Amino acid sequence: MRYGLFPGGKRIRPILTLAAGELFGGSRKELLPFACAVEMIHAYSLIHDDLPALDDDDLRRGIPTAHKVFGEGMALLAGDGLLTEAFRLISGPATRSLGAELVLDLSHELGRAAGVEGLVGGQAFDLEAESKNADVAMVEYMHARKTGALILAAVKIGARAGGAKPLELKRITRYGNFVGLAFQIADDILDVVGEDGPEESGRKEAKKATYPSVVGMEKSRRRLSDLTRQALISLTPFGSEAAHLRAIAGYVAERALCTEANLQRQGIGWKNDALT
Amino acid sequence: MRYGLFPGGKRIRPILTLAAGELFGGSRKELLPFACAVEMIHAYSLIHDDLPALDDDDLRRGIPTAHKVFGEGMALLAGDGLLTEAFRLISGPATRSLGAELVLDLSHELGRAAGVEGLVGGQAFDLEAESKNADVAMVEYMHARKTGALILAAVKIGARAGGAKPLELKRITRYGNFVGLAFQIADDILDVVGEDGPEESGRKEAKKATYPSVVGMEKSRRRLSDLTRQALISLTPFGSEAAHLRAIAGYVAERALCTEANLQRQGIGWKNDALT
Numbered sequence: 001m002r003y004g005l006f007p008g009g010k011r012i013r014p015i016l017t018l019a020a021g022e023l024f025g026g027s028r029k030e031l032l033p034f035a036c037a038v039e040m041i042h043a044y045s046l047i048h049d050d051l052p053a054l055d056d057d058d059l060r061r062g063i064p065t066a067h068k069v070f071g072e073g074m075a076l077l078a079g080d081g082l083l084t085e086a087f088r089l090i091s092g093p094a095t096r097s098l099g100a101e102l103v104l105d106l107s108h109e110l111g112r113a114a115g116v117e118g119l120v121g122g123q124a125f126d127l128e129a130e131s132k133n134a135d136v137a138m139v140e141y142m143h144a145r146k147t148g149a150l151i152l153a154a155v156k157i158g159a160r161a162g163g164a165k166p167l168e169l170k171r172i173t174r175y176g177n178f179v180g181l182a183f184q185i186a187d188d189i190l191d192v193v194g195e196d197g198p199e200e201s202g203r204k205e206a207k208k209a210t211y212p213s214v215v216g217m218e219k220s221r222r223r224l225s226d227l228t229r230q231a232l233i234s235l236t237p238f239g240s241e242a243a244h245l246r247a248i249a250g251y252v253a254e255r256a257l258c259t260e261a262n263l264q265r266q267g268i269g270w271k272n273d274a275l276t
Numbered sequence: 277m278r279y280g281l282f283p284g285g286k287r288i289r290p291i292l293t294l295a296a297g298e299l300f301g302g303s304r305k306e307l308l309p310f311a312c313a314v315e316m317i318h319a320y321s322l323i324h325d326d327l328p329a330l331d332d333d334d335l336r337r338g339i340p341t342a343h344k345v346f347g348e349g350m351a352l353l354a355g356d357g358l359l360t361e362a363f364r365l366i367s368g369p370a371t372r373s374l375g376a377e378l379v380l381d382l383s384h385e386l387g388r389a390a391g392v393e394g395l396v397g398g399q400a401f402d403l404e405a406e407s408k409n410a411d412v413a414m415v416e417y418m419h420a421r422k423t424g425a426l427i428l429a430a431v432k433i434g435a436r437a438g439g440a441k442p443l444e445l446k447r448i449t450r451y452g453n454f455v456g457l458a459f460q461i462a463d464d465i466l467d468v469v470g471e472d473g474p475e476e477s478g479r480k481e482a483k484k485a486t487y488p489s490v491v492g493m494e495k496s497r498r499r500l501s502d503l504t505r506q507a508l509i510s511l512t513p514f515g516s517e518a519a520h521l522r523a524i525a526g527y528v529a530e531r532a533l534c535t536e537a538n539l540q541r542q543g544i545g546w547k548n549d550a551l552t
Contacts, residue, residue, distance in 0.1 A: 001392070048356060051329070053348035072329035073403050076352070080324060081396040083356065087363040088387025091380050100376035104367050107383065111364025116277070120357040127349050 001078045001085075004043040004066050012183065012248065013151060014039040017158035019244035020172055026162025033094040034106060034161055037086040038154045041114050044082035045150075047075050049123070083114070098161060106157045113153030122146030126208065134209030140181070142209070147187070148180030155179070171237055178231035179249050185211045185224045186256035192217065193256075221257060228253040277354045277361075280319040280342050288459065288524065289427060290315040293434035295520035296448055302438025309370040310382060310437055313362040314430045317390050320358035321426075323351050325399065331484075359390070374437060382433045389429035398422030402484065410485030416457070418485070423463070424456030431455070447513055454507035455525050461487045461500045462532035468493065469532075497533060504529040 398421025
Protein backbone atom coordinates (compact mmCIF):
# COMPACT_ATOMS: atom_id res chain seq x y z
CA MET A 1 0.00 0.00 0.00
CA ARG A 2 2.83 2.34 0.86
CA TYR A 3 4.70 1.44 -2.34
CA GLY A 4 1.63 2.42 -4.40
CA LEU A 5 1.15 5.72 -2.59
CA PHE A 6 4.74 6.91 -1.96
CA PRO A 7 6.49 8.28 -3.90
CA GLY A 8 3.40 9.06 -5.90
CA GLY A 9 2.85 10.82 -9.16
CA LYS A 10 1.67 14.35 -9.73
CA ARG A 11 -0.97 14.33 -6.94
CA ILE A 12 -3.34 16.17 -9.28
CA ARG A 13 -6.50 14.79 -7.64
CA PRO A 14 -5.77 15.63 -4.00
CA ILE A 15 -4.39 19.01 -5.04
CA LEU A 16 -7.70 19.65 -6.83
CA THR A 17 -9.60 18.72 -3.66
CA LEU A 18 -7.53 21.10 -1.55
CA ALA A 19 -7.61 23.93 -4.10
CA ALA A 20 -11.37 23.64 -4.66
CA GLY A 21 -12.03 23.47 -0.92
CA GLU A 22 -9.79 26.40 -0.05
CA LEU A 23 -11.47 28.49 -2.75
CA PHE A 24 -14.64 28.35 -0.64
CA GLY A 25 -12.93 28.83 2.68
CA GLY A 26 -12.39 25.21 3.74
CA SER A 27 -9.57 24.46 6.17
CA ARG A 28 -6.76 22.23 5.02
CA LYS A 29 -7.20 20.04 8.10
CA GLU A 30 -10.81 19.26 7.21
CA LEU A 31 -10.08 18.83 3.50
CA LEU A 32 -7.05 16.59 3.88
CA PRO A 33 -8.85 13.31 4.73
CA PHE A 34 -10.92 13.67 1.54
CA ALA A 35 -7.86 14.57 -0.52
CA CYS A 36 -6.11 11.49 0.87
CA ALA A 37 -9.10 9.23 0.19
CA VAL A 38 -9.25 10.40 -3.43
CA GLU A 39 -5.55 9.71 -3.90
CA MET A 40 -5.79 6.31 -2.17
CA ILE A 41 -8.54 5.33 -4.61
CA HIS A 42 -6.42 6.56 -7.50
CA ALA A 43 -3.43 4.58 -6.21
CA TYR A 44 -5.50 1.40 -5.80
CA SER A 45 -6.81 1.73 -9.36
CA LEU A 46 -3.27 1.99 -10.73
CA ILE A 47 -2.06 -1.06 -8.80
CA HIS A 48 -4.99 -3.16 -10.05
CA ASP A 49 -4.76 -1.71 -13.57
CA ASP A 50 -1.10 -2.72 -13.82
CA LEU A 51 -1.80 -6.37 -12.89
CA PRO A 52 -1.38 -9.03 -15.58
CA ALA A 53 -5.16 -9.55 -15.51
CA LEU A 54 -5.59 -6.02 -16.92
CA ASP A 55 -2.79 -3.96 -18.52
CA ASP A 56 0.10 -6.20 -17.51
CA ASP A 57 2.55 -3.34 -17.02
CA ASP A 58 6.03 -3.97 -15.62
CA LEU A 59 6.89 -0.34 -15.02
CA ARG A 60 5.08 2.75 -13.78
CA ARG A 61 6.78 6.14 -13.54
CA GLY A 62 9.96 4.35 -14.51
CA ILE A 63 10.02 1.96 -11.54
CA PRO A 64 8.71 -1.62 -11.24
CA THR A 65 4.96 -1.96 -10.66
CA ALA A 66 3.70 -3.27 -7.31
CA HIS A 67 3.12 -6.84 -8.45
CA LYS A 68 6.64 -7.01 -9.89
CA VAL A 69 8.04 -6.18 -6.47
CA PHE A 70 5.58 -7.89 -4.08
CA GLY A 71 3.90 -10.52 -6.24
CA GLU A 72 0.45 -10.52 -7.77
CA GLY A 73 -1.39 -11.67 -4.66
CA MET A 74 0.04 -8.96 -2.43
CA ALA A 75 -0.52 -6.27 -5.09
CA LEU A 76 -4.15 -7.33 -5.44
CA LEU A 77 -4.59 -7.09 -1.66
CA ALA A 78 -2.75 -3.76 -1.48
CA GLY A 79 -5.27 -2.34 -3.95
CA ASP A 80 -8.18 -3.81 -2.01
CA GLY A 81 -6.72 -2.36 1.17
CA LEU A 82 -6.27 1.15 -0.24
CA LEU A 83 -9.82 1.19 -1.60
CA THR A 84 -11.30 0.00 1.70
CA GLU A 85 -9.19 2.27 3.88
CA ALA A 86 -10.20 5.28 1.77
CA PHE A 87 -13.83 4.81 2.80
CA ARG A 88 -12.85 4.00 6.35
CA LEU A 89 -10.76 7.15 6.60
CA ILE A 90 -13.53 9.54 5.60
CA SER A 91 -16.13 7.85 7.80
CA GLY A 92 -13.88 8.09 10.87
CA PRO A 93 -13.16 10.81 13.41
CA ALA A 94 -10.96 12.87 11.04
CA THR A 95 -13.92 14.34 9.15
CA ARG A 96 -16.64 14.48 11.80
CA SER A 97 -16.29 18.22 12.46
CA LEU A 98 -17.84 18.87 9.03
CA GLY A 99 -21.10 17.31 10.18
CA ALA A 100 -22.17 13.73 9.55
CA GLU A 101 -24.80 14.58 6.90
CA LEU A 102 -22.28 16.29 4.65
CA VAL A 103 -19.61 13.64 5.18
CA LEU A 104 -22.06 10.90 4.26
CA ASP A 105 -23.02 12.79 1.10
CA LEU A 106 -19.36 13.12 0.17
CA SER A 107 -18.75 9.44 0.84
CA HIS A 108 -21.64 8.64 -1.47
CA GLU A 109 -20.20 10.92 -4.14
CA LEU A 110 -16.81 9.24 -3.86
CA GLY A 111 -18.48 5.82 -4.11
CA ARG A 112 -20.31 6.82 -7.26
CA ALA A 113 -17.11 8.14 -8.86
CA ALA A 114 -15.15 5.02 -7.93
CA GLY A 115 -17.80 2.36 -8.60
CA VAL A 116 -19.75 0.96 -11.53
CA GLU A 117 -20.88 4.40 -12.72
CA GLY A 118 -17.30 5.67 -12.58
CA LEU A 119 -13.86 4.14 -12.36
CA VAL A 120 -14.77 0.44 -12.23
CA GLY A 121 -17.44 0.80 -14.93
CA GLY A 122 -14.98 2.63 -17.18
CA GLN A 123 -12.35 -0.05 -16.69
CA ALA A 124 -14.86 -2.78 -17.50
CA PHE A 125 -15.98 -0.89 -20.61
CA ASP A 126 -12.33 -0.46 -21.62
CA LEU A 127 -11.69 -4.17 -21.21
CA GLU A 128 -14.63 -5.06 -23.43
CA ALA A 129 -13.78 -2.33 -25.96
CA GLU A 130 -10.39 -3.90 -26.65
CA SER A 131 -12.04 -6.44 -28.90
CA LYS A 132 -14.06 -3.82 -30.80
CA ASN A 133 -13.35 -0.96 -33.15
CA ALA A 134 -13.54 2.04 -30.86
CA ASP A 135 -15.06 5.32 -32.04
CA VAL A 136 -14.99 8.79 -30.47
CA ALA A 137 -18.22 8.25 -28.54
CA MET A 138 -16.84 5.06 -26.98
CA VAL A 139 -13.54 6.70 -26.06
CA GLU A 140 -15.29 9.70 -24.48
CA TYR A 141 -17.73 7.45 -22.59
CA MET A 142 -14.80 5.43 -21.27
CA HIS A 143 -12.70 8.46 -20.38
CA ALA A 144 -15.56 10.13 -18.55
CA ARG A 145 -15.77 7.10 -16.27
CA LYS A 146 -12.19 5.85 -16.05
CA THR A 147 -10.60 9.22 -15.37
CA GLY A 148 -13.13 12.03 -15.49
CA ALA A 149 -15.39 10.78 -12.71
CA LEU A 150 -12.70 10.71 -10.00
CA ILE A 151 -11.23 14.05 -11.07
CA LEU A 152 -14.68 15.62 -11.04
CA ALA A 153 -15.37 14.05 -7.64
CA ALA A 154 -12.06 15.39 -6.32
CA VAL A 155 -13.15 18.90 -7.29
CA LYS A 156 -16.76 18.61 -6.11
CA ILE A 157 -15.90 16.92 -2.82
CA GLY A 158 -13.36 19.63 -2.07
CA ALA A 159 -15.83 22.37 -2.97
CA ARG A 160 -18.65 20.88 -0.90
CA ALA A 161 -16.40 20.20 2.07
CA GLY A 162 -15.17 23.80 1.77
CA GLY A 163 -18.71 25.14 1.92
CA ALA A 164 -19.55 25.97 -1.72
CA LYS A 165 -23.13 27.20 -2.25
CA PRO A 166 -25.32 25.58 -4.93
CA LEU A 167 -24.49 28.06 -7.70
CA GLU A 168 -20.81 27.94 -6.85
CA LEU A 169 -20.93 24.15 -6.89
CA LYS A 170 -22.58 24.24 -10.30
CA ARG A 171 -19.79 26.43 -11.67
CA ILE A 172 -16.98 24.43 -10.16
CA THR A 173 -18.60 21.25 -11.50
CA ARG A 174 -18.23 22.66 -15.02
CA TYR A 175 -14.56 23.23 -14.31
CA GLY A 176 -14.21 19.68 -12.98
CA ASN A 177 -15.84 18.20 -16.06
CA PHE A 178 -13.57 20.11 -18.45
CA VAL A 179 -10.41 19.35 -16.49
CA GLY A 180 -11.33 15.68 -16.14
CA LEU A 181 -11.70 15.14 -19.87
CA ALA A 182 -8.69 17.35 -20.64
CA PHE A 183 -6.60 15.30 -18.25
CA GLN A 184 -7.33 12.02 -19.97
CA ILE A 185 -6.70 13.43 -23.44
CA ALA A 186 -3.42 14.86 -22.17
CA ASP A 187 -2.50 11.45 -20.78
CA ASP A 188 -3.38 9.79 -24.07
CA ILE A 189 -1.19 12.28 -25.95
CA LEU A 190 1.69 11.74 -23.53
CA ASP A 191 1.32 7.99 -23.98
CA VAL A 192 2.34 8.55 -27.58
CA VAL A 193 4.78 11.45 -27.49
CA GLY A 194 5.78 12.28 -24.00
CA GLU A 195 7.48 11.69 -20.71
CA ASP A 196 5.29 8.70 -19.87
CA GLY A 197 5.49 7.31 -23.40
CA PRO A 198 5.38 3.63 -24.27
CA GLU A 199 9.04 2.92 -23.53
CA GLU A 200 8.97 4.42 -20.07
CA SER A 201 5.59 3.12 -19.03
CA GLY A 202 6.64 -0.41 -19.91
CA ARG A 203 3.25 -1.14 -21.45
CA LYS A 204 3.55 -4.42 -23.29
CA GLU A 205 1.34 -3.49 -26.19
CA ALA A 206 -0.51 -0.33 -27.18
CA LYS A 207 -3.80 -2.13 -27.54
CA LYS A 208 -5.98 0.48 -25.82
CA ALA A 209 -8.48 2.73 -27.55
CA THR A 210 -7.20 6.27 -27.00
CA TYR A 211 -8.25 9.71 -28.14
CA PRO A 212 -5.35 10.13 -30.58
CA SER A 213 -5.91 6.65 -31.99
CA VAL A 214 -9.51 7.42 -32.99
CA VAL A 215 -9.41 11.13 -33.95
CA GLY A 216 -5.72 11.67 -34.67
CA MET A 217 -3.07 13.64 -32.83
CA GLU A 218 -3.85 17.06 -34.28
CA LYS A 219 -7.53 16.91 -33.36
CA SER A 220 -6.65 15.60 -29.91
CA ARG A 221 -4.40 18.58 -29.29
CA ARG A 222 -7.09 20.99 -30.41
CA ARG A 223 -9.66 19.30 -28.20
CA LEU A 224 -7.33 19.48 -25.21
CA SER A 225 -6.62 23.12 -25.90
CA ASP A 226 -10.34 23.84 -26.23
CA LEU A 227 -11.26 22.00 -23.02
CA THR A 228 -8.55 23.84 -21.13
CA ARG A 229 -9.87 27.19 -22.38
CA GLN A 230 -13.38 26.23 -21.26
CA ALA A 231 -12.10 25.12 -17.85
CA LEU A 232 -10.39 28.48 -17.40
CA ILE A 233 -13.47 30.39 -18.54
CA SER A 234 -15.60 28.53 -16.01
CA LEU A 235 -13.37 29.95 -13.28
CA THR A 236 -13.90 33.59 -14.34
CA PRO A 237 -16.58 34.29 -11.68
CA PHE A 238 -14.15 33.35 -8.93
CA GLY A 239 -11.55 35.96 -9.84
CA SER A 240 -8.04 35.80 -8.47
CA GLU A 241 -9.06 33.44 -5.67
CA ALA A 242 -9.11 30.61 -8.22
CA ALA A 243 -5.43 30.97 -9.11
CA HIS A 244 -4.55 27.46 -7.96
CA LEU A 245 -7.36 25.82 -9.95
CA ARG A 246 -6.31 27.88 -12.98
CA ALA A 247 -2.72 26.77 -12.62
CA ILE A 248 -3.75 23.11 -12.43
CA ALA A 249 -5.77 23.36 -15.66
CA GLY A 250 -2.82 25.05 -17.30
CA TYR A 251 -0.40 22.44 -16.02
CA VAL A 252 -2.53 19.58 -17.34
CA ALA A 253 -2.54 21.05 -20.85
CA GLU A 254 1.04 22.22 -20.76
CA ARG A 255 2.43 18.77 -20.07
CA ALA A 256 0.91 17.44 -23.26
CA LEU A 257 0.94 20.48 -25.55
CA CYS A 258 4.17 22.21 -24.71
CA THR A 259 6.41 19.35 -25.68
CA GLU A 260 9.43 20.29 -27.75
CA ALA A 261 7.73 19.22 -30.95
CA ASN A 262 4.68 21.27 -30.23
CA LEU A 263 5.80 24.56 -28.72
CA GLN A 264 4.51 27.64 -30.46
CA ARG A 265 2.11 25.53 -32.49
CA GLN A 266 -0.60 27.53 -34.17
CA GLY A 267 -4.20 27.37 -33.10
CA ILE A 268 -3.49 26.33 -29.56
CA GLY A 269 -4.46 29.52 -27.88
CA TRP A 270 -5.48 28.76 -24.33
CA LYS A 271 -2.19 30.00 -22.98
CA ASN A 272 -2.45 33.58 -24.23
CA ASP A 273 -6.05 34.39 -23.58
CA ALA A 274 -6.96 32.65 -20.38
CA LEU A 275 -4.14 31.43 -18.18
CA THR A 276 -3.47 34.67 -16.43
CA MET B 277 -20.88 -8.77 -9.87
CA ARG B 278 -24.24 -10.51 -10.22
CA TYR B 279 -22.53 -13.86 -10.77
CA GLY B 280 -20.62 -13.45 -7.52
CA LEU B 281 -23.72 -12.48 -5.54
CA PHE B 282 -26.46 -14.68 -7.07
CA PRO B 283 -27.01 -17.52 -6.44
CA GLY B 284 -25.02 -16.99 -3.29
CA GLY B 285 -24.02 -19.28 -0.50
CA LYS B 286 -25.53 -19.56 2.92
CA ARG B 287 -26.02 -15.79 3.46
CA ILE B 288 -24.85 -16.24 7.04
CA ARG B 289 -23.52 -12.68 7.32
CA PRO B 290 -26.58 -10.72 6.15
CA ILE B 291 -28.85 -13.04 8.14
CA LEU B 292 -26.77 -12.23 11.21
CA THR B 293 -27.19 -8.50 10.51
CA LEU B 294 -30.96 -8.84 10.18
CA ALA B 295 -31.32 -11.16 13.18
CA ALA B 296 -29.15 -8.98 15.43
CA GLY B 297 -30.99 -5.84 14.31
CA GLU B 298 -34.45 -7.28 14.75
CA LEU B 299 -33.53 -8.49 18.23
CA PHE B 300 -33.29 -4.83 19.25
CA GLY B 301 -36.36 -3.68 17.35
CA GLY B 302 -34.77 -2.60 14.06
CA SER B 303 -36.92 -2.62 10.94
CA ARG B 304 -35.95 -4.90 8.11
CA LYS B 305 -36.11 -1.99 5.67
CA GLU B 306 -33.47 -0.05 7.59
CA LEU B 307 -31.31 -3.09 8.24
CA LEU B 308 -31.33 -4.44 4.70
CA PRO B 309 -28.83 -1.98 3.11
CA PHE B 310 -26.28 -2.93 5.78
CA ALA B 311 -27.00 -6.63 5.36
CA CYS B 312 -26.50 -6.22 1.60
CA ALA B 313 -23.28 -4.25 2.04
CA VAL B 314 -21.85 -6.95 4.30
CA GLU B 315 -22.72 -9.66 1.77
CA MET B 316 -21.33 -7.61 -1.13
CA ILE B 317 -18.03 -7.31 0.72
CA HIS B 318 -18.06 -11.03 1.40
CA ALA B 319 -18.79 -11.75 -2.28
CA TYR B 320 -15.98 -9.44 -3.44
CA SER B 321 -13.54 -11.16 -1.11
CA LEU B 322 -14.43 -14.58 -2.53
CA ILE B 323 -14.03 -13.43 -6.14
CA HIS B 324 -10.60 -11.95 -5.41
CA ASP B 325 -9.59 -14.88 -3.23
CA ASP B 326 -10.36 -17.33 -6.05
CA LEU B 327 -8.14 -15.49 -8.55
CA PRO B 328 -4.93 -17.17 -9.72
CA ALA B 329 -2.97 -14.48 -7.86
CA LEU B 330 -4.33 -15.86 -4.56
CA ASP B 331 -5.97 -19.30 -4.15
CA ASP B 332 -6.34 -20.11 -7.86
CA ASP B 333 -9.63 -21.96 -7.46
CA ASP B 334 -11.55 -23.18 -10.52
CA LEU B 335 -14.75 -24.04 -8.67
CA ARG B 336 -16.77 -22.53 -5.83
CA ARG B 337 -19.93 -24.15 -4.53
CA GLY B 338 -19.55 -26.66 -7.35
CA ILE B 339 -19.71 -24.10 -10.17
CA PRO B 340 -16.90 -22.32 -12.04
CA THR B 341 -15.38 -19.32 -10.28
CA ALA B 342 -15.96 -15.84 -11.71
CA HIS B 343 -12.61 -15.56 -13.48
CA LYS B 344 -13.17 -18.93 -15.15
CA VAL B 345 -16.38 -17.57 -16.68
CA PHE B 346 -15.59 -13.91 -17.32
CA GLY B 347 -11.79 -13.81 -17.39
CA GLU B 348 -9.38 -12.57 -14.75
CA GLY B 349 -9.65 -8.89 -15.64
CA MET B 350 -13.42 -8.78 -15.38
CA ALA B 351 -13.41 -10.83 -12.15
CA LEU B 352 -10.90 -8.43 -10.62
CA LEU B 353 -13.13 -5.49 -11.58
CA ALA B 354 -16.29 -7.24 -10.37
CA GLY B 355 -14.67 -7.56 -6.95
CA ASP B 356 -13.56 -3.93 -6.97
CA GLY B 357 -17.10 -2.93 -7.99
CA LEU B 358 -18.80 -4.92 -5.23
CA LEU B 359 -16.47 -3.49 -2.59
CA THR B 360 -16.98 0.08 -3.78
CA GLU B 361 -20.74 -0.22 -4.22
CA ALA B 362 -21.08 -1.63 -0.70
CA PHE B 363 -19.79 1.64 0.74
CA ARG B 364 -21.79 3.66 -1.74
CA LEU B 365 -24.99 1.82 -0.82
CA ILE B 366 -24.77 2.51 2.90
CA SER B 367 -23.82 6.16 2.42
CA GLY B 368 -26.80 6.78 0.12
CA PRO B 369 -30.48 7.58 0.70
CA ALA B 370 -31.40 4.00 1.73
CA THR B 371 -29.97 4.37 5.22
CA ARG B 372 -30.46 8.05 5.96
CA SER B 373 -33.53 7.59 8.17
CA LEU B 374 -31.25 6.07 10.82
CA GLY B 375 -29.46 9.38 11.23
CA ALA B 376 -26.20 10.35 9.57
CA GLU B 377 -24.06 10.07 12.72
CA LEU B 378 -24.96 6.43 13.27
CA VAL B 379 -24.65 5.52 9.60
CA LEU B 380 -21.19 7.05 9.45
CA ASP B 381 -20.16 5.08 12.55
CA LEU B 382 -21.43 1.88 10.95
CA SER B 383 -19.61 2.65 7.70
CA HIS B 384 -16.44 3.12 9.72
CA GLU B 385 -17.03 -0.20 11.49
CA LEU B 386 -17.52 -1.95 8.15
CA GLY B 387 -14.34 -0.36 6.80
CA ARG B 388 -12.34 -1.55 9.77
CA ALA B 389 -13.65 -5.10 9.40
CA ALA B 390 -12.97 -5.15 5.66
CA GLY B 391 -9.62 -3.33 5.59
CA VAL B 392 -6.10 -3.84 6.85
CA GLU B 393 -7.21 -4.60 10.41
CA GLY B 394 -9.71 -7.17 9.12
CA LEU B 395 -10.30 -9.03 5.89
CA VAL B 396 -7.48 -7.59 3.77
CA GLY B 397 -4.98 -7.79 6.62
CA GLY B 398 -5.96 -11.39 7.29
CA GLN B 399 -5.56 -12.32 3.63
CA ALA B 400 -2.15 -10.67 3.49
CA PHE B 401 -1.10 -12.51 6.63
CA ASP B 402 -2.39 -15.76 5.15
CA LEU B 403 -0.39 -15.18 1.97
CA GLU B 404 2.80 -14.62 3.94
CA ALA B 405 2.09 -17.53 6.29
CA GLU B 406 2.10 -20.03 3.42
CA SER B 407 5.86 -20.03 3.45
CA LYS B 408 6.08 -20.53 7.21
CA ASN B 409 5.25 -23.24 9.71
CA ALA B 410 1.94 -22.05 11.10
CA ASP B 411 1.09 -22.50 14.78
CA VAL B 412 -2.22 -22.09 16.64
CA ALA B 413 -1.58 -18.44 17.45
CA MET B 414 -0.95 -17.65 13.79
CA VAL B 415 -4.05 -19.51 12.64
CA GLU B 416 -6.25 -17.78 15.21
CA TYR B 417 -4.78 -14.37 14.38
CA MET B 418 -5.47 -15.00 10.70
CA HIS B 419 -8.97 -16.35 11.27
CA ALA B 420 -9.95 -13.47 13.49
CA ARG B 421 -9.16 -11.11 10.62
CA LYS B 422 -10.01 -13.11 7.49
CA THR B 423 -13.38 -14.34 8.69
CA GLY B 424 -14.11 -13.28 12.25
CA ALA B 425 -13.92 -9.53 11.67
CA LEU B 426 -16.64 -9.39 9.02
CA ILE B 427 -18.93 -11.79 10.91
CA LEU B 428 -18.49 -9.76 14.08
CA ALA B 429 -19.15 -6.56 12.11
CA ALA B 430 -22.29 -8.11 10.60
CA VAL B 431 -23.62 -8.74 14.12
CA LYS B 432 -22.52 -5.41 15.62
CA ILE B 433 -23.72 -3.31 12.69
CA GLY B 434 -27.11 -5.01 12.81
CA ALA B 435 -27.35 -4.53 16.56
CA ARG B 436 -26.35 -0.86 16.44
CA ALA B 437 -28.65 -0.13 13.50
CA GLY B 438 -31.43 -1.85 15.43
CA GLY B 439 -30.88 0.37 18.44
CA ALA B 440 -28.90 -1.81 20.88
CA LYS B 441 -27.87 -0.03 24.08
CA PRO B 442 -24.21 -0.15 25.25
CA LEU B 443 -24.63 -3.16 27.55
CA GLU B 444 -26.66 -5.02 24.94
CA LEU B 445 -24.00 -4.24 22.35
CA LYS B 446 -21.33 -5.58 24.66
CA ARG B 447 -23.22 -8.86 25.07
CA ILE B 448 -23.98 -9.28 21.40
CA THR B 449 -20.32 -8.54 20.62
CA ARG B 450 -19.35 -11.56 22.71
CA TYR B 451 -21.76 -13.63 20.64
CA GLY B 452 -20.29 -12.24 17.40
CA ASN B 453 -16.75 -13.05 18.48
CA PHE B 454 -17.63 -16.65 19.36
CA VAL B 455 -19.65 -17.24 16.20
CA GLY B 456 -16.97 -15.68 14.01
CA LEU B 457 -14.24 -17.98 15.23
CA ALA B 458 -16.59 -20.98 15.28
CA PHE B 459 -17.53 -20.27 11.69
CA GLN B 460 -13.97 -20.40 10.42
CA ILE B 461 -13.14 -23.57 12.34
CA ALA B 462 -16.30 -25.15 10.90
CA ASP B 463 -15.22 -24.10 7.41
CA ASP B 464 -11.77 -25.54 7.98
CA ILE B 465 -13.28 -28.84 9.14
CA LEU B 466 -15.61 -28.96 6.14
CA ASP B 467 -12.66 -28.31 3.86
CA VAL B 468 -11.34 -31.67 5.00
CA VAL B 469 -14.42 -33.81 5.57
CA GLY B 470 -17.50 -32.16 4.28
CA GLU B 471 -19.80 -30.85 1.63
CA ASP B 472 -17.34 -28.21 0.46
CA GLY B 473 -14.39 -30.60 0.65
CA PRO B 474 -11.31 -30.44 -1.57
CA GLU B 475 -12.84 -32.23 -4.52
CA GLU B 476 -15.87 -29.98 -4.74
CA SER B 477 -14.13 -26.72 -4.00
CA GLY B 478 -11.66 -27.37 -6.79
CA ARG B 479 -8.79 -26.07 -4.73
CA LYS B 480 -5.60 -26.95 -6.53
CA GLU B 481 -3.58 -27.72 -3.44
CA ALA B 482 -4.37 -27.76 0.24
CA LYS B 483 -1.47 -25.47 1.09
CA LYS B 484 -3.28 -23.26 3.60
CA ALA B 485 -2.69 -23.24 7.33
CA THR B 486 -5.96 -24.38 8.88
CA TYR B 487 -7.16 -25.13 12.38
CA PRO B 488 -7.26 -28.93 11.85
CA SER B 489 -3.83 -28.89 10.23
CA VAL B 490 -2.22 -27.30 13.29
CA VAL B 491 -4.18 -28.78 16.22
CA GLY B 492 -5.72 -31.90 14.69
CA MET B 493 -9.31 -32.76 13.79
CA GLU B 494 -10.43 -33.93 17.22
CA LYS B 495 -9.25 -30.79 18.99
CA SER B 496 -10.81 -28.64 16.24
CA ARG B 497 -14.19 -30.29 16.77
CA ARG B 498 -13.99 -29.76 20.51
CA ARG B 499 -13.01 -26.12 20.05
CA LEU B 500 -15.92 -25.58 17.66
CA SER B 501 -18.30 -27.25 20.08
CA ASP B 502 -16.97 -25.15 22.92
CA LEU B 503 -17.22 -21.87 21.01
CA THR B 504 -20.77 -22.68 19.99
CA ARG B 505 -21.73 -23.35 23.59
CA GLN B 506 -20.20 -20.01 24.61
CA ALA B 507 -22.03 -18.21 21.81
CA LEU B 508 -25.31 -19.67 23.00
CA ILE B 509 -24.60 -18.81 26.63
CA SER B 510 -23.88 -15.20 25.65
CA LEU B 511 -27.45 -15.01 24.30
CA THR B 512 -29.04 -16.11 27.60
CA PRO B 513 -29.93 -12.57 28.72
CA PHE B 514 -31.99 -12.05 25.57
CA GLY B 515 -34.36 -14.97 26.21
CA SER B 516 -36.58 -16.31 23.49
CA GLU B 517 -36.20 -13.16 21.38
CA ALA B 518 -32.75 -14.39 20.35
CA ALA B 519 -34.06 -17.57 18.75
CA HIS B 520 -32.74 -16.65 15.30
CA LEU B 521 -29.24 -15.87 16.55
CA ARG B 522 -29.30 -19.13 18.51
CA ALA B 523 -30.32 -21.07 15.43
CA ILE B 524 -27.50 -19.53 13.38
CA ALA B 525 -24.88 -20.54 15.94
CA GLY B 526 -26.35 -24.02 15.98
CA TYR B 527 -26.38 -24.22 12.22
CA VAL B 528 -22.73 -23.19 11.94
CA ALA B 529 -21.65 -25.98 14.29
CA GLU B 530 -24.07 -28.56 12.95
CA ARG B 531 -22.75 -28.33 9.40
CA ALA B 532 -19.28 -29.32 10.54
CA LEU B 533 -20.01 -31.57 13.53
CA CYS B 534 -23.10 -33.49 12.50
CA THR B 535 -21.57 -35.10 9.46
CA GLU B 536 -22.31 -38.79 9.09
CA ALA B 537 -18.95 -39.75 10.53
CA ASN B 538 -19.44 -37.57 13.52
CA LEU B 539 -23.05 -37.86 14.60
CA GLN B 540 -23.57 -38.91 18.21
CA ARG B 541 -19.89 -38.31 18.88
CA GLN B 542 -19.14 -38.10 22.57
CA GLY B 543 -18.05 -34.88 24.22
CA ILE B 544 -19.78 -32.59 21.78
CA GLY B 545 -22.48 -31.40 24.03
CA TRP B 546 -23.67 -28.03 22.77
CA LYS B 547 -26.73 -29.53 21.15
CA ASN B 548 -28.31 -30.96 24.26
CA ASP B 549 -27.71 -28.23 26.75
CA ALA B 550 -28.04 -25.01 24.84
CA LEU B 551 -29.71 -25.07 21.44
CA THR B 552 -33.28 -24.94 22.62
